[in-house]
Amino acid sequence: EARQELDRWIRSELHSTIRKVTDALDDYEPQEAARPIAELIDQLSNWYVRRSRRRFWKSDDSADTQAALHTLYECLSTLSHLLAPFTPFLAEALHRNLVAKHLPNVPSSVHLADWPEIDPNAIDEKLSSDFKAVQRLVSLGRAARSKAGIKVRQPLAITVLVPRSVTEREALGRHTEQIADELNVK
Numbered sequence: 302e303a304r305q306e307l308d309r310w311i312r313s314e315l316h317s318t319i320r321k322v323t324d325a326l327d328d329y330e331p332q333e334a335a336r337p338i339a340e341l342i343d344q345l346s347n348w349y350v351r352r353s354r355r356r357f358w359k360s361d362d363s364a365d366t367q368a369a370l371h372t373l374y375e376c377l378s379t380l381s382h383l384l385a386p387f388t389p390f391l392a393e394a395l396h397r398n399l400v401a402k403h404l405p406n407v408p409s410s411v412h413l414a415d416w417p418e419i420d421p422n423a424i425d426e427k428l429s430s431d432f433k434a435v436q437r438l439v440s441l442g443r444a445a446r447s448k449a450g451i452k453v454r455q456p457l458a459i460t461v462l463v464p465r466s467v468t469e470r471e472a473l474g475r476h477t478e479q480i481a482d483e484l485n486v487k
Contacts, residue, residue, distance in 0.1 A: 305365065308372040309425060310432050311349045314341055315376050316423040322383050338383050345376055348436065382417045434472035435480060438462050442484040456487045
């Protein structure tokens, strides 16, 4: 209930990844199955965890902190299942440290656990599209800063981003604060 938009986005990406991996493995395409996992890990570590860092550091037991931690736990424990066919020992270590050690009545091995189920209600194509646009705009903004020789630590008074489509323009309008924070625009 207390999940922020960022939490809902990474859950959407997680369940989309489960669908892609399951479909590719059902078609006996292991390389096509591994690619979405790598993309999810990149999104999880380079965007979700970095953007949620302050929420994790809070010492209070607020609903927001609990939502962030629960979302991260869900992603990591599900990743242990998705990784099992590709990196069995790493997946086993993740499962034992995150799940088996703390929850009763779960299989002691990730290789004995059920494959993750897709939650179609968690998948939000619009939100995923918005975040792809935001990440693209942030990447372009960082590239412009780099080209101008201005480090991200130095705040800017203003920045101008030109979206290439109506979808990007709408995403820019909805996520202006996130983009400004990423580009250090005051």
